Amino acid sequence: MSSSSFIFNIANKGLRLETANDVQKLFSDSKIEELKELVLTSNTFGIDASKALGGLLSRMKNLKATGLSAIFASRPVDEVLIALPSVFSPLLSLDSLIELNFSDNAVGAQVYRVLVPLLSQLSNLQIIKLVNNGFGPEAGKAIAEAIQQLASKRRESGRPSALRVLLCARNRLEDGSASAWGEAIAAHPNLQKVKMSNNGFREDGIKAIAKGLAKCSDLRYLNLRDSTSRNEDNEDDPEESRGSWLLADAIRNAKRLEYLDLSDCYLTDVGSLEIVNALGENPYPELHSLLLQGNDMNEGHYEKLLTVIQDTLPKLKVLVLADNDDLEDNEAIDALKEFLEDPTRKGQLITDDQDVDALIKSEDAKDETTETRFVGDVPIEVPPVKKEEDELDELAKLMGAKLKIENQVCLFHFLLKAGY
CATH class of the missing domain: 3.80.10.10 (Ribonuclease Inhibitor)
Structure with missing residues (x-):
């Protein structure tokens, strides 16, 4: 494993990970929230191991690079199709990737x-x-x-x-x-x-x-x-x-x-x-x-x-x-x-x-190394987190349109009085 606290690299170890415990032990010494680079190349993950990996990925909010090549090598396709969403779904929320x-x-x-x-x-x-x-x-x-x-x-x-x-x-x-x-x-x-x-x-x-x-x-x-x-x-x-x-x-x-x-x-x-x-x-x-x-x-x-x-x-x-x-x-x-x-x-x-x-x-x-030569200086833009009042205003607009209410200010006050 890489010595950098920002990089987790177990490329080409040939590990066959089956259980959640297998994965937890692997990452036991890592500061999950600080990781920026994850390289799992040529270590295969079963269904339960993939679920555990997905749970860890959801915590890696600073992750920039994922090396997931050959992580399902030798696995049956039916097993892979069950395991894949566990790994990919958490990546959808990683704006830093x-x-x-x-x-x-x-x-x-x-x-x-x-x-x-x-x-x-x-x-x-x-x-x-x-x-x-x-x-x-x-x-x-x-x-x-x-x-x-x-x-x-x-x-x-x-x-x-x-x-x-x-x-x-x-x-x-x-x-x-x-x-x-x-x-x-x-x-x-x-x-x-x-x-x-x-x-x-x-x-x-x-x-x-x-x-x-x-x-x-x-x-x-x-x-x-x-x-x-x-x-x-x-x-x-x-x-x-x-x-x-x-x-x-x-x-x-x-x-x-x-x-x-x-x-x-x-x-x-x-x-x-x-x-x-x-x-x-x-x-x-x-x-x-x-x-x-x-x-x-x-x-x-x-x-x-x-x-x-x-x-x-x-x-x-x-x-x-x-x-x-x-x-x-x-x-x-x-x-x-x-x-x-x-x-x-x-x-x-x-x-x-x-x-x-x-x-x-x-x-x-x-091709298997993390890319550095062609990485551009592109600002990473993270969508702003909506404030509670923004969500309430959006709800008012949606309901106003649905009910054909033109004066949305009235609807806004109505929602407040109703306890929203």
Whole structure:
């Protein structure tokens, strides 16, 4: 457990908690009301343990970050659906909460009914992490619509979106939910990190996501790995309407990009060139990692890339080109390698699959850490507590409207005399 009195961290202990007593013992030395960060990753909670955890959560009024990934691993779905409300319901009253991590609880589509209230009402949320939950298209659409409502709730109170990080990867979202996700992303133009890899998006899905991303000019991190930006049966469509073109437009609008992963997105030679051209049109002074694995790139792309890196990507350190064409005995590849690995830049060109796997594993591990890089300085606004006289006035208005009484002052005095 973390030594800080504000942090409770038992990540990866592998505990199997069944009873209320199990949970009480775990927190026996903690000052519950002072906790700001709770990390329970990879310790599983049964029904009774979840009820006890919920009781403790209701007392954590200063809680900012919840690490609830893999807290129901190995639990039957029926058990999880009973346990979930006990954990989630107390979170609805935590106005201080800015990070929710519920990744790696692959309980399937049914869980969205419990998630939707959280994602639509916790208006101070800055970080949402939902990786490997097994949503599928229907539940994925409902989750996206809840995140749209989150933006609406902020707008209604005259505040811009607080959401900075949105991770929803490995969830089989597919094209059926992509339109809703595109609208959800567009509704939060302050997004800085978006990871929606391995969701089975095809071209229509990527186009919808790209249109949403085009609204996010402050985007720093984008990962759409393992999607399909060009369907072969759409070859008669004009190039400017293709998925890779819309992705390029989103990139043109995100000049603060730091990390871009479009690996295995089937950009093809034409789409890959458009992406490279987009990166070369304006400086991207902070872009340090560019992953373009498996996109049918060839020598012509590598030559163009070298020029682009020299001209507009001054901080690029990692370039991934594995599983493309013409990687061996190629002067352009040799030139890229020499330029990136120069002692003044200290970068690397990755063309080996094993090196790519290590890089991706390292990036995925970062998803499990409490977010600090992309947390914004967003004021947390707590709804004012209604005074007793405010509640009485509200009651008078409601009753006056119901009874069609215009003079509510009279009704107010009537209620006072009646003992309210």
